[in-house]
Amino acid sequence: MTPLRSNAEQFQRTLSVVAWFRNHPDSSLMEAGRALNLSTAQITRELGQVSMCGLPGYFPGSLVEVTVDRMRATVEFSAGLDRPVALTPMEAGVLLLNLEALRSTAPAETQQTIDTASEKIQTLLRARRAHTETFTPELAPSEASFLDLRHSLAEAIRTRRQVSFNYQSVSSDTFSPRTVDPDHVGLVDGEYYLWAREGGVTRKTFALSRIDGLDLGEEGTASPLDVPEIDPQDPFGFAGSDRWARIELDESLRWMLEYFPMWVVEDESRLVVDVPETGPWLLRFLLGFSHGIRVLEPLPLSENLKALARRGLEAYEARGLG
Known part of the structure; x- marks a missing residue:
C-alpha cells in the first residue's frame, strides 16, 4: 500500500511537476517520469488536479492551464505556481x-x-x-521570452522609440493593436508592467504577460521621457478613480484586501469596501466570487451583473450543458 503523503509533501510534488513542464514545454510524460521518479499515471493525475487551481492576485477564473494528450503535456499558464513560494x-x-x-x-x-x-x-x-521594493528576483518571471521583452522595452525607453504590439483584453479574451510611448517597466506582485502613453498623452499600464509581439520604431519617434510617479501602495492609481462601487465581502474573502485594490469603509459588524468601477473586469470579478460578495451600490452595477450571469446561463443552455 502506498504510504500517505502529508499536504506539504503533496504540494511540493505538484509544484515540481508544474515547474518541470514549464521548463520543458511539449515534453513527453515518460521523460517527466524519469526526471521526477514518478509514474506517467501519477503525473497525469497531478496535472489534472492542478488545472483546477489558481492563486490570489490573478483574475477570477485564471486557473492553471494544462494541455495533456496520451503522450505529451504542456503547462500553458502556471498562475505563479512555477515560482518559489515566498513568505512576506x-x-x-x-x-x-x-x-x-x-x-x-x-x-x-x-x-x-x-x-x-x-x-x-x-x-x-x-x-x-538588499533588493529594491520594486524588484524581487525570486518572484520575477524568468522565461527567455520575458527577458527578451524586458530588454527590448528597456532599449525603447532609453532611445525613445515608439513600440507597437497586440494586447490581450482579459474582459473579452481578444487582442487589439496598440502603439505607445514607453516610459517605465516595473514589477508589481511578481508581474511586470509597462507604463506608457497612447498618443503621447493618455497614461496606461500593460501587463507584459499579455503582450504578443513587439515592434520598435525608429529612435526618437516617442515623445520625451515622462517617468510616472508610482505609489507603492497604489501602483496603478486606482485611488484617483472617479467611479466607485461599494460591496460587502463575506468574512471568508478577507484575504482579498491584500491582493485587490480595495479600500475598507466598514469593518465591525460587516466588511464593506470600495473598489474602482473598472467596467467589464469588475463584472467578471464580482461574478467569479458572487458566493461571498453583495453589491451595495451603484444599483446599475447589480443589474449589469445579473444580465451577465443570464447571458452565461443561456450560453450553457444553448450548448446543452445546463
Whole structure:
C-alpha cells in the first residue's frame, strides 16, 4: 500500500511537476517520469488536479492551464505556481518567533535542526532587504521570452522609440493593436508592467504577460521621457478613480484586501469596501466570487451583473450543458 503523503509533501510534488513542464514545454510524460521518479499515471493525475487551481492576485477564473494528450503535456499558464513560494516579512517574523518558542521546549538533539531553519529564514530576509521594493528576483518571471521583452522595452525607453504590439483584453479574451510611448517597466506582485502613453498623452499600464509581439520604431519617434510617479501602495492609481462601487465581502474573502485594490469603509459588524468601477473586469470579478460578495451600490452595477450571469446561463443552455 502506498504510504500517505502529508499536504506539504503533496504540494511540493505538484509544484515540481508544474515547474518541470514549464521548463520543458511539449515534453513527453515518460521523460517527466524519469526526471521526477514518478509514474506517467501519477503525473497525469497531478496535472489534472492542478488545472483546477489558481492563486490570489490573478483574475477570477485564471486557473492553471494544462494541455495533456496520451503522450505529451504542456503547462500553458502556471498562475505563479512555477515560482518559489515566498513568505512576506510579517509571516517570516511570526515563523521565527514560533521556532524560537519551539526550541525552548524541544529535546537537545533536535535544537540544531531548528537553529538551521531559523538561520535560513534570517538569511532570506537579509537578502530581500538588499533588493529594491520594486524588484524581487525570486518572484520575477524568468522565461527567455520575458527577458527578451524586458530588454527590448528597456532599449525603447532609453532611445525613445515608439513600440507597437497586440494586447490581450482579459474582459473579452481578444487582442487589439496598440502603439505607445514607453516610459517605465516595473514589477508589481511578481508581474511586470509597462507604463506608457497612447498618443503621447493618455497614461496606461500593460501587463507584459499579455503582450504578443513587439515592434520598435525608429529612435526618437516617442515623445520625451515622462517617468510616472508610482505609489507603492497604489501602483496603478486606482485611488484617483472617479467611479466607485461599494460591496460587502463575506468574512471568508478577507484575504482579498491584500491582493485587490480595495479600500475598507466598514469593518465591525460587516466588511464593506470600495473598489474602482473598472467596467467589464469588475463584472467578471464580482461574478467569479458572487458566493461571498453583495453589491451595495451603484444599483446599475447589480443589474449589469445579473444580465451577465443570464447571458452565461443561456450560453450553457444553448450548448446543452445546463
